[in-house]
Amino acid sequence: MRRVGILADRNTRVLIQGITSKYGLSQIKMMIKYGTKIVAGVSPGKGGQNVLGIPVYDTVEEAVREQSPEASIVYVGPSFAKDAAFEAIDAGIKLLVIPTEGIPVHDTMKIRYLAEERKAWVVGPNSLGLITPGETLLGSLAPAYARSGDVGLLSRSGTLSIEVTRILAEAGLGQSTCVSIGGDSVLGKNPVDYLKEFEADQQTKTVVMLGEIGGGKEYEAAEYIRVMKKPVVAFIAGRTAVPGKRMGHAGALIAKASDSAESKRQALFQAGARIADTPWEIPELVKKLKGGDSGI
Secondary structure: OOOOOOOOOOOOEEEEEOOOOHHHHHHHHHHHHHOOEEEEEEOOOOOOOEEOOEEEEOOHHHHHHHHOOOEEEEOOOOOOHHHHHHHHHHOOOOEEEOOOOOOOHHHHHHHHHHHHHOOOEEEOOOOOEEEEOOOEEEEOOOOOOOOEEEEEEEEOOHHHHHHHHHHHHHOOOOEEEEEEOOOOOOOOOOHHHHHHHHHHOOOOOEEEEEEEOOOOHHHHHHHHHOOOOOOEEEEEEOOOOOOOOOOOOOOOOOOOHHHOHHHHHHHHHHHOOEEOOOHHHHHHHHHHHHOOOOOO
């Protein structure tokens, strides 16, 4: 059976690590209401309990053996996130969503390295997760706004991922999958990796990429956009950011000229992306592309 959207759909079996934590509880309730197939939870020392009707296990290995989850959402603190991610990857989980903020960079680098070695996909850290509208919600990304359609959305900013999902839906533009890829300087997967997934996805017809100042991720994405068959609309947050001052995210800092919003906008423009000056311009640009307008 063909998957709807990218990464996850209604058939994806989901595990919650840290299921008894207060942080994740409201999001778990939201996911259950949305129809996410949560099959197990893990909380060391609390195996045998039930949380909201979900069986709890002491280890990921036990949960995988009993319930065969394919994806995990990691609701643990920054000092425990690496161990939790390693446990999931070692147990064979192929999709991890890590909402946790403040994970040390060297820990994220280790998570990314192991995930790449085991061919697992990590969304985050510092992520609101993903939603495939009408199918599944992994995290807290705009279930009240998302509507099924053919626009793929990826965003470094969690706040913008919610806002642009709402703006698209109100303009009558549904989404295939929306992903908050994370705001840290090191991520499990970079924007270009998501672009490749959307390019291969049969449902997605247009891609919206929301980037921001700091780092070189948007330049890597621009190189791939040059060869994409599907059109891309891009918005870069932080045009008024002061050099040397962090904008909010760990990775949103102008340390050199190439980190600036304007430099990234120019690179994406030259690669063929349509550039939005504000988030509210995005629907108009998407509609023009759908109508076959190739002018910039």
